[in-house]
Amino acid sequence: MSKSILVRTASSSYEVLIDKSLLKSYNFQWLIENKQILVVKDSEVPEKFLNNLKKNLAQSEPKNLISFEIQTSEENKSIEGIKPIYEVLNQNKFNRDCVIISLGGGITTDMTGFVASSYLRGVDLIQIPSTLLSQVDAAIGGKTGINFQGAKNNIGAFYQPNLVLIDIDLLSSLGKSEISEGLAEIIKHSLIADKSLFEELEQKITNGSITNDDDLIKIIYDSSLIKSSIVSSDEKEKGDRALLNFGHTFGHAFESSMALKGFTHGQAVGLGMVCASKLSLVLGKIENEEYERIKKIVKSAGLPTKLPTNFDYIEFKEAMSRDKKILSDKLRFITLNSIGRAQISENIDENTLIESLKI
Numbered sequence: 202m203s204k205s206i207l208v209r210t211a212s213s214s215y216e217v218l219i220d221k222s223l224l225k226s227y228n229f230q231w232l233i234e235n236k237q238i239l240v241v242k243d244s245e246v247p248e249k250f251l252n253n254l255k256k257n258l259a260q261s262e263p264k265n266l267i268s269f270e271i272q273t274s275e276e277n278k279s280i281e282g283i284k285p286i287y288e289v290l291n292q293n294k295f296n297r298d299c300v301i302i303s304l305g306g307g308i309t310t311d312m313t314g315f316v317a318s319s320y321l322r323g324v325d326l327i328q329i330p331s332t333l334l335s336q337v338d339a340a341i342g343g344k345t346g347i348n349f350q351g352a353k354n355n356i357g358a359f360y361q362p363n364l365v366l367i368d369i370d371l372l373s374s375l376g377k378s379e380i381s382e383g384l385a386e387i388i389k390h391s392l393i394a395d396k397s398l399f400e401e402l403e404q405k406i407t408n409g410s411i412t413n414d415d416d417l418i419k420i421i422y423d424s425s426l427i428k429s430s431i432v433s434s435d436e437k438e439k440g441d442r443a444l445l446n447f448g449h450t451f452g453h454a455f456e457s458s459m460a461l462k463g464f465t466h467g468q469a470v471g472l473g474m475v476c477a478s479k480l481s482l483v484l485g486k487i488e489n490e491e492y493e494r495i496k497k498i499v500k501s502a503g504l505p506t507k508l509p510t511n512f513d514y515i516e517f518k519e520a521m522s523r524d525k526k527i528l529s530d531k532l533r534f535i536t537l538n539s540i541g542r543a544q545i546s547e548n549i550d551e552n553t554l555i556e557s558l559k560i
Contacts, residue, residue, distance in 0.1 A: 202415050204422040208341065208429045210436040213361045217341055217429060219422050221414060223368035224253040224329070230261040232325065232363060237295045240268040241286060241313045243305020246331050247374050251304060254329070258302075267293060273308040275456075278348050280356070286316045300325040300363075306332040307339030307466065311354065314345030318360030326362040331371040333383020334467050337390070337424045340365050342432040342442075352523045353453050359437050367425070369417055381503035382467020385448075387420060388498060389474060390427040393444045396541030398423050403494070406501045444543045447535040448474035450521065451557075457520035458513065464505075471504025480557035481536040484546065491540055496560070507560060514555070 203220040218227070238258060242251050251268060258266055269289050271282070290299070301324060303313035310328050317326035330340035346357020372380070384406065391399035402420070411417050428445060435442035452473030455461045461469065478495045481487045500506045521532060536546045 202418050204418055206422070206426055206429045208361070208365075209433045210343065210361055212343075212359075212436060213363075215361060215363055215365065217365040217367065217425055219336075219367040219369070219418055219425070221368065221370055221418075223366045224250055224370065225257055227257065227366060228261070229258055229327075232327065233258060233261050233263045233300050235262060235264050236325075237265040237293070237299040238263045238267070238302065239286075239290060239293075239295065239299065240266075240302045240304055241309060241316075242268055242270045243303075243309040243331060244270050244272050246305055246371070250331070250371060250374075254302075254304060265293065265295075271305075271309065271312065273305060273312075275308070275348060275353075278308050278312055280347060280349070283312050283316055283347060286313070287320060290316075290320055295320075295324075297321045297324060300327060302327040302329060303340075304329045304331060305335070306330065307335040310335050310339045311344070311346055311357070314343070314360055314362070315347055315357055317362075318345055318358040323360065326360070328362045328365045329371075330365070330367060332375060333372055333380055333421075334386055336367045336372075337383060337421055338386040338428065340367070341425055341428050342445075343436065351457065353456065355523075361436075367421060369414060369421070372417070377503060378465070379467075381471075382465055384502040385467040385471040385474070385499075385504055387424040388502060389445075389447050389470065390424045392474065392478075392495065392537060392540060393447050393535070393543035394427045394431070394541060395423065396539075398427075399498075399540050403498055406498060443533060443545055444535055446533075447537075447543055448477045450532065450534050451476040454517050454520040457523075458517050461509065461512070468505055471499050471502065472506065472508070475499055475506050475560050476557050477535060478537060479560050480534060480546075480549070480553070481538075483553055483556045484536060486544075487537050487539060491537075494540070508558060512558075514558070517558075 206217040301317045303310045328340040330336040343359045343361040346354035349356045448470045452469040455469040482492045534546045
């Protein structure tokens with residue numbers, strides 16, 4: 202049951218294709234014939250998927266086909282971490298007509314996307330996300346970037362890919378915790394824009410998660426459609442695209458907290474959504490019943506819903522002060538008016554912020 206989304210932004214348009222066996226069956230010829238191709242592979246992606254992709258790419262007669270593996274971590278998502286990719290491109294004399302393909306999770310799509318945006322002032326890019334989290338979030342929308350001096354993604358660019366392939370076969374290698382991370386972003390999309398998707402997720406996740414490929418393709422499609430629609434209308438986060446940061450203002454600060462060291466991005470966002478929902482409750486925007494439903498689905502997805510006992514508020518507040526979402530010295534929070542409807546909230550006082558952490 203193949204699904205396709207056309208993302209239309211001010212700078213470009215491209216397809217997001219969702220199906221099984223895309224690494225083996227997609228016809229890349231229109232984009233790569235007689236061109237230099239670099240595949241940047243996440244070290245976490247099993248070699249068999251790279252081999253399937255390269256075998257398929259070779260049938261489209263590229264001028265040159267090279268693959269390069271990177272180690273993926275928040276520490277390696279840095280200036281030093283991307284230098285080897287530039288070096289491979291430069292040493293092999295890749296020109297402006299080349300194509301860079303990412304095969305990996307969100308760190309890989311972010312790093313590779315930034316390299317594509319900046320090498321020779323911009324070259325063609327294909328994103329093939331390998332995790333559920335990256336399939337519904339990082340690979341769509343053109344946000345690329347690296348971390349610098351403790352701040353997440355504060356060096357980067359908006360740079361749209363030429364194509365996004367979401368091959369659900371790649372998910373077969375993921376553990377339960379990695380699926381939970383992806384569910385965090387899918388739940389987020391439902392909370393900000395689609396109550397019916399939230400209700401579907403409530404039923405499926407509470408009863409044992411998604412059980413077959415068609416269900417998975419549909420849920421990825423519904424979630425990706427929400428992000429694609431928002432990105433199409435607000436490519437560079439001047440307005441409604443900020444709604445996609447629901448849970449992230451808290452989440453990014455949690456990722457910087459030593460008390461939460463070892464938390465993944467998806468876990469931090471899951472916990473951040475609970476806090477953002479509590480903030481919405483404290484502000485009188487949602488009812489307690491809605492807040493409890495949100496906590497329940499986050500917990501059912503295998504994500505954390507409580508802060509550790511050694512949580513350091515001062516450290517957390519300092520991390521928030523470095524957030525790139527600050528505008529005119531105001532930290533923006535995304536809050537809910539109800540399940541399926543969100544808004545931007547500013548001027549949140551410190552007492553209210555502290556109350557939102559009491560979950």
